[in-house]
Amino acid sequence: MPDVATRHWTDRVDASLFDRLRRRVTLAGDGLTRPSSPVVAPLTGEPLAEAPLGTGEDIAEAVRRGRAAQREWGSMSCADRAQVFLRYHDLVLKRQDLLLDVIQIESGKARKHAFEEVADVAIVSRYYAIHAQQHLRSRRRKGALPVLTATWEHHHPLGVVGIISPWNYPLSLSMTDAIAALMAGNAVVLKPDQQTPYTALAAIDLLYEAGLPAELFQVVTGRGRELGGPLIQQTDSICFTGSTQTGRTIARLAGERLVGCSLELGGKNPMLVLADADLEYTATGAERACFANAGQLCISIERLYVERPIYDRFLELFSARTRAMKLGASFDYGMDMGSLASRDQLEKVQSHVTDAVSKGATAVAGGRARPDLGPFFYEPTILTGVTDEMTLAKEETFGPVVSIYPFDGIESAIERANATPYGLNACIWTRDTRRGRRIATRIQSGTVNVNEAYAATWASVDAPMGGCKDSGLGRRHGAQGILKYTAAQTVSVQRFLPIAAAPLFSERGWARFLSTSLKLIRRLPGLR
Ligand code: NAD
Numbered sequence: 001m002p003d004v005a006t007r008h009w010t011d012r013v014d015a016s017l018f019d020r021l022r023r024r025v026t027l028a029g030d031g032l033t034r035p036s037s038p039v040v041a042p043l044t045g046e047p048l049a050e051a052p053l054g055t056g057e058d059i060a061e062a063v064r065r066g067r068a069a070q071r072e073w074g075s076m077s078c079a080d081r082a083q084v085f086l087r088y089h090d091l092v093l094k095r096q097d098l099l100l101d102v103i104q105i106e107s108g109k110a111r112k113h114a115f116e117e118v119a120d121v122a123i124v125s126r127y128y129a130i131h132a133q134q135h136l137r138s139r140r141r142k143g144a145l146p147v148l149t150a151t152w153e154h155h156h157p158l159g160v161v162g163i164i165s166p167w168n169y170p171l172s173l174s175m176t177d178a179i180a181a182l183m184a185g186n187a188v189v190l191k192p193d194q195q196t197p198y199t200a201l202a203a204i205d206l207l208y209e210a211g212l213p214a215e216l217f218q219v220v221t222g223r224g225r226e227l228g229g230p231l232i233q234q235t236d237s238i239c240f241t242g243s244t245q246t247g248r249t250i251a252r253l254a255g256e257r258l259v260g261c262s263l264e265l266g267g268k269n270p271m272l273v274l275a276d277a278d279l280e281y282t283a284t285g286a287e288r289a290c291f292a293n294a295g296q297l298c299i300s301i302e303r304l305y306v307e308r309p310i311y312d313r314f315l316e317l318f319s320a321r322t323r324a325m326k327l328g329a330s331f332d333y334g335m336d337m338g339s340l341a342s343r344d345q346l347e348k349v350q351s352h353v354t355d356a357v358s359k360g361a362t363a364v365a366g367g368r369a370r371p372d373l374g375p376f377f378y379e380p381t382i383l384t385g386v387t388d389e390m391t392l393a394k395e396e397t398f399g400p401v402v403s404i405y406p407f408d409g410i411e412s413a414i415e416r417a418n419a420t421p422y423g424l425n426a427c428i429w430t431r432d433t434r435r436g437r438r439i440a441t442r443i444q445s446g447t448v449n450v451n452e453a454y455a456a457t458w459a460s461v462d463a464p465m466g467g468c469k470d471s472g473l474g475r476r477h478g479a480q481g482i483l484k485y486t487a488a489q490t491v492s493v494q495r496f497l498p499i500a501a502a503p504l505f506s507e508r509g510w511a512r513f514l515s516t517s518l519k520l521i522r523r524l525p526g527l528r
Helices: 016-022 056-075 078-094 096-107 111-136 172-183 197-209 224-234 244-257 279-295 308-323 343-358 410-418 433-440 478-483 507-523
Strands: 036-041 046-052 139-141 149-157 160-164 187-191 217-219 237-241 260-264 269-273 301-307 362-365 381-384 401-407 425-429 447-450 486-494
Touching: 016 046, 016 197, 036 096, 046 197, 056 149, 056 160, 056 187, 056 217, 056 224, 078 096, 078 111, 078 172, 078 197, 096 111, 096 197, 111 172, 111 279, 111 478, 160 172, 160 224, 172 187, 172 197, 172 237, 172 478, 187 224, 197 217, 224 244, 237 244, 244 260, 269 279, 269 410, 279 301, 279 308, 279 401, 279 425, 301 308, 301 410, 308 362, 308 381, 308 401, 343 362, 343 381, 343 401, 401 410, 425 433, 433 447, 478 486
Parallel strands: 160 187, 160 237, 187 217, 237 260, 269 301, 269 425, 301 401, 381 401, 425 447
Antiparallel strands: 036 046, 139 149, 149 486, 362 381
């Protein structure tokens, strides 16, 4: 389909697509009595389709089906499982237009931001298809006593992994954790956000087309506070992406059952611009750092600290760029920013900006809703003069709003960057990248990008990604991102002598023997 500057989803996809995808939602029994709620297309504010409001019974049915399907999948070789995800990688790229349309229709974001999600899913598919085997393989470990003890480490699938995903990156955050869980040999039960279920359903449809065995990936739509409890009650691990407040509830429920949980939560991410930064390049980077996905990105920047000698010049460049950004509802790549995702989001952004301006902040760019473009549009906004008593100084806005501050000396910048309960992402801009890396290690944040907004760390999927402090627990990506979906098992074979007083040894003789052995092991590098 050609790119056309239309905001109407009916010009992009046939309504029957949503009816077909809805059949992938798991419903217990005949499912006929299930109520539903409307999914709204944010670009126009019109209802798009209905999504069932699932129940605890639907979760139970999904877990039952997933568990049955997992038995065979879990016993397959990693290499065989990988074939599905290599095909999925190719299919996601080949059918990207459909995925991009559905993401844009459900979330209202600009096409270039929807593409980030498609690229992310392809990258993670390829990565785990190729590297899961290395992360999961059984390996020899040093035994308790050389020669006498032989030890192996194994990783087994957990069974059924529950995933709860948010609306802001509905493709990435529903699929990438699921890919790791599935590659580790588990089944998945996903509860997507009720605003954006069709993106996940379209992506899962493609995954089945790529060869995923039937029933391995279950989806239950509905309200989080009703489905979260039953999901955590019945699954073997839970992966949650969303707000810090909900994350605490999830952790408490997982704690009661003693199942693992990983939490990818909110942020109030800082950006540091050092005096030697390339200002044009940094202003371009700041636009992406602050306004990608209209700022509804957990790793986007909401606090910008600029070294005083370049503050005025940088603010001038960044404001000019921000004011020139193209906003609009369109299914082509022509827009720099799309709509906010919902009325709730618009109201939150408006309330944060109104509060700040009423207490003395100045909007040097943006600061207004744009109902002429669509019901939930809001201009990319830069605020100066933000002080601690303003709500947005500390709270996450999760919208296209950044506060900019001058700083004197790197120590004060680091201190201010760290003065937040959050610790998800940060970025540092400087020509001296060695210094940038040194400063990065002093920022209390799960990821820090030097001369990039967020994508360098996010897309380095061989390395762990996640938050510290109130921004989360556990990591996605890399070895940690897949091992968390396994149960580690240690198997040791003891030979010749027990690790205890043998029949011919007295307890005292055994203590002497072990003490001498330990001293020897300490001295001989080959044995340690
Ligand atoms: P949210 O916590 O309200 O909702 C996220 C998901 O949790 C949804 O699917 C929702 O239905 C479900 N949910 C809500 N209450 C629940 C409950 N009691 N039990 C179980 N599930 C429940 O978050 P949101 O406001 O929709 O998402 C935005 C937040 O997510 C922001 O704070 C953002 O920073 C964060 N986020 C973090 C990451 C990350 O990787 N760290 C990525 C994207 C978004």
